Amino acid sequence: MKHASIVVGRHKRNDIFKPGAGPNGGEFHLPYRLLRELFLEAGIELSTADMNIGHEVIFELHINARRRLPKCPAYAYLYEDPIIRPLNSEMAQLRRYRKVFTSNETLIDGKQILCLDYPNDLNLRRVPSFIERDLFCVMIASNKALLHPHPLSLHGNRIEIIRFFETQAPELFALYGKGWDIPAVGPGLTGRLIKRMNEWRACIAPSRPFPSYRGTVYSKSEVLDRAKFSICYENSRGSPGYLTEKIFDCFTSGCIPIYIGSTHRTALVPEDCYIDGDRFNSSAEMLHFLQSIDAVSHARYQAAIQRFLAGSDSARFTNAYFCQSLVNVVMADLRGKGESAPA
Template sequence: MDIQADRQGVRNSYLLLMETPQIIPENGVIKNFSGYRRVFTWNDDLVDGEKFIKINFPNFIKLAPSGGFSDRDRFCVLIASNKSLAIRDSRDLYVERVKAIRWFEKNAPHDFDLYGAGWNLPKSTVGLLGKANRHIWNKLGKIHKVVFFPSYKGRIDSKCQVLSRAKFSICYENVRDLPGYITEKIFDCFISGCVPVYWGASNINEYIPADCFIDRRAFESMEDLYRFLKAMTEGEFVGYQQRISNFLASDAAYPFSSEFFAETIVSSIVRDLERAE
């Protein structure tokens, strides 16, 4: 839902605050929340258990396959849209995605595939100039095809179809170091048995065991990361898969489920209605 100008100040309204302020700047203006009875958000800096209620991005939780390298003919993939933040921010991970893509295209093109929308155009950049540039190239591309990202394999109907064939996935959130900002991206990898290279929430280890994913922050360079991935044995890979399955089967994963998402919203509203009687 996020901030909507026509709903601000409407008494007894509830706000589902899911997008980051770097995408929707209005979501970062505290005074915008004053007109809402309660705000459901992932943002740990806001959560107080009263007005601001903790909620995570919902996921269909199922146990991950643990078949090792079998049937995984893709080494590493990245699935995301070619977009940009609405405002400039030093924590921008759209930029880091492009850096990872370019590194693979230059140094290990045979080990990397790119999927998602918009990679037939130049990399998206912040501001009106960036939008104008993409609009022009979108028109020109219909006349003369230009390859901007050689690793690009096109759009996909299902992330799982690709991730279930990949050993690893570059799994970056849109913005880094936002406490509690854990989207569906890492869970898409988990339920597909793909080991994610994760970069995002500063407190990810408070929610997901550190041995279930590869922390991009632990590597000084893409080259160091690549060497680590290439050196991983099938036994070590299966270990990740088994730990992921254990996590998904545990109570710790439940707050990220669709059921918990619905229960949190419904129970909060019902309690408010009961108190009003």
């Protein structure tokens, strides 16, 4: 058995392969477990780097680009958009990798930098109908801002819609996620320092800066299965091709997303599967539209989503496609470069 390392933030002791290890959804790290299984079938044991001390490592896989690369072959999957992690767009650094995988259309050259979308569990299942859902509209997000102020950040848009519902229609909205027991977090170092102070104050004297806040969730489906609509804003208006798990989490629960964030050049998801949040001139206009959707109209959205998930166009966004594509490229590259990879 040969050995390889996966570097994901500060994760150690193979914890990313354990069920329920992910944030805001117990199976957030499911792709890494599947990736490990496929490499095992190819004769390579993929582990976090600390587990490979004392082993000869034939390659490293970095989730997001890193400054320091190992002596062995290195590959990178660019999970974060450059707006959040600028290193993920520094070409001089990316060229040091054997292969780079990304959804960022501005970087892809089809040779060294390859297209690979965010992975998702898109297995079809029975979802509740309009009348079975007891929540009108929800948001599942974390109260966090970008490290640096950026005009494409959508954190302010989230705060704006939360405050609208809290003042104009509190009975129609519920907020879930991490960190909403303190005031809205601001960007930059100052924002982080104020966040620390607010967290300290919340421990001493708990308050409710966001009255709509209902707490954290173990799995997003706990809430999305109950909600008719979900405010589904990306962290930012990212690079072309940027489309994260947020909209797909809604799809698999049959919850209709009000989506903002993707700047793709060509449509990646059919327009009848979601509600474009940018079409509205105000929050009030958006709410009026949502209230006009009855059970029949809601069912049409759900039917469109089911068609998309069952069709071939959704395959590129699945865990299986992500893992198999990455394994195929890495194995072919190792063999092509004369590395000692299993046959």
